[in-house]
Amino acid sequence: MTRPEGNPIYSLLKSLASKSVKAVVATIPDVTKFPYFWFYQVADLKRQTGITKLYAVSDDRYELGFNRNKYVREISEKDIILPSPSIETLRTSTGTKNGLGMSVDFPLPSQAILSTNDLDQFKWLNAVNSMFVSFAKESDTPVVDLHGIYERILQGNYVSDDGVRIDPSFPNGNFFSEDGIYPSAIGQAVLANEWIKVINAHYKTRIPLIRIQQFQAVLK
Structure with missing residues (x-):
């Protein structure tokens, strides 16, 4: 790998x-998972x-108001739908054709979707981590x-040093908090221990490790 001095x-x-x-330092996890x-x-x-087809804005030029349909695309099943008020509006539009x-x-805003083009940017993650x-x-x-x-946590293959199995499922698991992004108290303790071990x-x-069993007992 070429090392850029700058x-x-x-x-x-x-x-x-x-x-x-x-x-x-730490490598970067794949947040899209x-x-x-x-x-x-x-x-x-x-x-x-x-509905068999869903649509979203594909280009900021849509906001200019001219030939808008040119800047709308069909949503692919490989795209990721982000939680937003727009999606809640869509979910409650059952039985209509103009939702x-x-x-x-009436396309969804581009901010409500991670397109395959957006996701392509994450293909660089392994290279960045290697760097x-x-x-x-x-x-x-x-x-x-x-x-x-x-990756180990998301695959359900992580057990803490004191024997607590870490469950990545949502919303009933013990690793993620209610927003589905940040780790819970147990999750934070698990990650802190990994830093401590290194x-x-x-x-x-x-530096002593945090007792995950103690966290689990308090949170039950």
Whole structure:
């Protein structure tokens, strides 16, 4: 991988290392796998409304008011529907043909959708994480692999050091909070422990781990 000397992360880590400043960095999880992005699915909305096609604004030029239909597209089942008042309006439009999102004349706003083009940007995530790890290794900075940790959690394969199974399901699991993005108190404790383990291993510290069982008992 080509190392851009002007990269701000690279420059920061090199600067910290030159001053013997202790630091820790983390990889980036794939947030599109979080529950928030799966509250609504295109196929489910079609079934609920009885509509075979849904539409959304595809270009900001729609707001200019000229030839608007040119800037409307059919929503693909690979798109992600974001929770919003617009989606609630769509969900309550069963039996009508002119509800928001049900025709090219009444499309959903572009902000209500993550299109496949938007999602393509996340294809760079692995490359970005690899870059972080490479920069950190060169500056001898420890890395918390949040990307890998979240993958284990989301697959239901994570058990805390004191034996608590972490459940990523929503809304009845124990990892995510009510918004489907941020971790719950237990989830935050789990992630904090991962940072602590990396810090202890690299810097030879003895920071005690948080007892997840204790959190679970309090929250029941």
